[in-house]
Amino acid sequence: MARISAANGGLRWRRGALALVLSLTIAASAQPARAIDPIYQPQMQRLLFVLGSLYFLQPLCGVNADDWRQHAADLIDADQPEEDRRLRLTGSFNDGYAAYARLHRDCTPSAQRATVQMLGEAEDLSREIHTRFAE
Numbered sequence: 075m076a077r078i079s080a081a082n083g084g085l086r087w088r089r090g091a092l093a094l095v096l097s098l099t100i101a102a103s104a105q106p107a108r109a110i111d112p113i114y115q116p117q118m119q120r121l122l123f124v125l126g127s128l129y130f131l132q133p134l135c136g137v138n139a140d141d142w143r144q145h146a147a148d149l150i151d152a153d154q155p156e157e158d159r160r161l162r163l164t165g166s167f168n169d170g171y172a173a174y175a176r177l178h179r180d181c182t183p184s185a186q187r188a189t190v191q192m193l194g195e196a197e198d199l200s201r202e203i204h205t206r207f208a209e
Contacts (some may be wrong), residue, residue: 111159114207119166121199122146124192126170131189135181143167157170 112118129142145168157164178185 092108105174112207114203117199117203117207118149118163121164121196121203122149122163123170123173124196124199125149126167126198127174127192128170128189129167130171130174131178131185131192134178134185135189137189 100177125142127148128140129146132139132142145165150160150163153159153163174188178188
């Protein structure tokens, strides 16, 4: 009889341990799931970084050809990201702006070269995203 009792006690312990593991698993999975990023997320973040850079650089040198902030907002809206991605994308734009705001105060040859480089990179990234990932 003692053996059955010990066996039952061991079984109760295993059920208790299993219940604990399951409750921890359920609690962990109850947290909101993050959206899965699209395959073009790195290119989008880089493009928005570049647009933020252009938003700072072009007016610095007296060029107001495009409203890069509006282009970025339109691009993000068209992509219809979940809130998590939206925050990261707008963060990339802001990071691009801040990166050049720390380095440049006046329109210098370096700022002009950076503007030309950023325009070329924006064009390349836009083309890549469109040709590789557009539906």
